Amino acid sequence: MATAATFEQEINLHDPKNFAPVIDLNDLSVNFGKRQILKGLRGELRGRAIGLLGPNGAGKTTLIHTLLGFHAPSAGTAHIFGKDILTDAKQIRSLIGYMPERDSFIAKMSAVHFVRLMAELSGLPPEASLERAHEALFYVGLGEARYRSLDTYSLGMKQLAKLAQAIVHGPKLIFLDEPTNGLDPPARARMIRLIREIRDSGQANIVLSSHLLRDVEECCEEILILKDGYLAVYCNLEEERKSNRKFLVLETRGDDAKFVEAIAGLGCEYALTGDHRLKIVLTEGTEVRDLYRIAAEQNMQIRRLSYKRDSLEDIFLKAMENGNGSL
Amino acid sequence: MAVYDHSYKNYAGPLTPDWSRFLVIPRHAFRDVFKSKLFTAFFALCFLPLLVEAILIYLHHNVNALAILRVNVRELIPIDASFFQTFVNLQGGFAFFVTLLVGPPLVSRDLRNNALPLYLCRPFSRAEYVAGKMSVVLILLSAMTWVPQLILFMFQAYLEGGSWLINNLWIASAILIASVVWILLLALLSQAISALVKWRVVASGALLGIFFIPSVFGEVVNQIFWTRWGSIISLGALTKNISAGLFGTFERTTGFATNMEGDVVSRVVMMEPPLWCSWAALFVVCAICLAILSAKVKAYEVVS
Numbered sequence: 001m002a003t004a005a006t007f008e009q010e011i012n013l014h015d016p017k018n019f020a021p022v023i024d025l026n027d028l029s030v031n032f033g034k035r036q037i038l039k040g041l042r043g044e045l046r047g048r049a050i051g052l053l054g055p056n057g058a059g060k061t062t063l064i065h066t067l068l069g070f071h072a073p074s075a076g077t078a079h080i081f082g083k084d085i086l087t088d089a090k091q092i093r094s095l096i097g098y099m100p101e102r103d104s105f106i107a108k109m110s111a112v113h114f115v116r117l118m119a120e121l122s123g124l125p126p127e128a129s130l131e132r133a134h135e136a137l138f139y140v141g142l143g144e145a146r147y148r149s150l151d152t153y154s155l156g157m158k159q160l161a162k163l164a165q166a167i168v169h170g171p172k173l174i175f176l177d178e179p180t181n182g183l184d185p186p187a188r189a190r191m192i193r194l195i196r197e198i199r200d201s202g203q204a205n206i207v208l209s210s211h212l213l214r215d216v217e218e219c220c221e222e223i224l225i226l227k228d229g230y231l232a233v234y235c236n237l238e239e240e241r242k243s244n245r246k247f248l249v250l251e252t253r254g255d256d257a258k259f260v261e262a263i264a265g266l267g268c269e270y271a272l273t274g275d276h277r278l279k280i281v282l283t284e285g286t287e288v289r290d291l292y293r294i295a296a297e298q299n300m301q302i303r304r305l306s307y308k309r310d311s312l313e314d315i316f317l318k319a320m321e322n323g324n325g326s327l
Numbered sequence: 328m329a330v331y332d333h334s335y336k337n338y339a340g341p342l343t344p345d346w347s348r349f350l351v352i353p354r355h356a357f358r359d360v361f362k363s364k365l366f367t368a369f370f371a372l373c374f375l376p377l378l379v380e381a382i383l384i385y386l387h388h389n390v391n392a393l394a395i396l397r398v399n400v401r402e403l404i405p406i407d408a409s410f411f412q413t414f415v416n417l418q419g420g421f422a423f424f425v426t427l428l429v430g431p432p433l434v435s436r437d438l439r440n441n442a443l444p445l446y447l448c449r450p451f452s453r454a455e456y457v458a459g460k461m462s463v464v465l466i467l468l469s470a471m472t473w474v475p476q477l478i479l480f481m482f483q484a485y486l487e488g489g490s491w492l493i494n495n496l497w498i499a500s501a502i503l504i505a506s507v508v509w510i511l512l513l514a515l516l517s518q519a520i521s522a523l524v525k526w527r528v529v530a531s532g533a534l535l536g537i538f539f540i541p542s543v544f545g546e547v548v549n550q551i552f553w554t555r556w557g558s559i560i561s562l563g564a565l566t567k568n569i570s571a572g573l574f575g576t577f578e579r580t581t582g583f584a585t586n587m588e589g590d591v592v593s594r595v596v597m598m599e600p601p602l603w604c605s606w607a608a609l610f611v612v613c614a615i616c617l618a619i620l621s622a623k624v625k626a627y628e629v630v631s
Contacts, residue, residue: 068448070626090345090450098448104441108359120351121449123342132338139335165445170338201335 047222352459430517
């Protein structure tokens, strides 16, 4: 019998020697008939939780399906944990869990029977499958309803059952396609909490495809934005935010004209955005204390000073305006 | 992912061998199939002819039982190729009705509920999926066709002696091949129709229609053109010819053309299509079924 541990030894993510990108896109293109859906995607995705964003029809779901082996690439390829999606599809799928966007179930089955079947199809022996099916359903919060038929589940419960089948075999990479679709606020919060828990466990990487920026912002460290089949942006959210740390928003009292003149003298860019409000981009070597010094010299008061942090929405909108297929 | 600590954990235990994964599908399907008491009763009823067959074989070799029943052994049906062929054909008929009940919902239910991505996102290929679904039908039908028939053949050989076994070993191969051809055809057809039609009742109707409508049409062709070549489109006639060929009872000459009153209206001898034509026609049907399954069993349908 092969063991799941074999793969673990092979691709231990905690061992720097074996460290490979989670997903490596090598000029990946996908055509449906004559229509090109994905256009030469290239990049190395390494984050624990990667958000997949893009407007409708950008190719998010097609990318996930291609990585799962549902569609054959028309050009290029991709590697997941160093394994080629063209030649090692079966090995890759043994490492992956997938929660589809649409309702996907096997009719006339209880949740525990359904999740157990999915575990067995992933290669777990029957006893282990049953045990993990119970555990997975308890984990997602369906423990009390696990013997109920899936046909009787509410939309929120069905989403949780889909998550349970995606994680029952303990995959190392989980694709979640619109996991919060149709959920009410408490159910959404629960789903987000579960995704964050899985991410923080360090046992699995997550690719979260969603059109809800807030979901991605709450769960993901890295984002990949697709636009018209091109990769518009791939960035680390935290680093992106850090890069904006020199961008300040000030609220002042006093004579703004002299103050901004002095700031311009330091070489900083500035913009007056309203009465006693201004935005400043600090130059290299300029510190916040310099602003306070100038304010004191000009007999000005700085009432409020805050770093402007780009929200995911800013990044997304910027990508939609500027995205040209390059990283 | 233990219940007590509610945390996510990878699985590091043993895995089942790749080759055996498709058997997960029939194992779970049988639980569902045998939930129906009506089906279970019908399936049990299908074994009745086999019981009769076993009794006939037993009676042939038990003088005491014949004496009690006051039956002369010569009055009993002889245990030969025709005897086994009759029961193989009879079980084939029952197999058709079992397929009608079990086969149609197998794939259609998954298609209706978008379940295919769930199967195919795992280390489980489309071929394994089809093999798994087909094995539900194949295992059930095997259990009521060639497996008991071969056991009864061995029972006859045990009672008759080693020389009978050696002389009639070809009957065993005929039992096996005729049954396997029939159940394979049933399994393929039921899965192909199930993949085409999403509703169980319609799929069952279509399966019934595929056997009966061409048979009727073929018979009309036979009657109008005074030929037997109309049988080439009748799946029942094709498999009957193949079975007869395997059991050595196939004859190309079938008689003379008659009118509705049974009077001979023509002296033209009508010939059944040669056996190779029946085999070729079945291969074509199987190839079409496989092509349909290949086109329909996909995680997602791509609209170009």
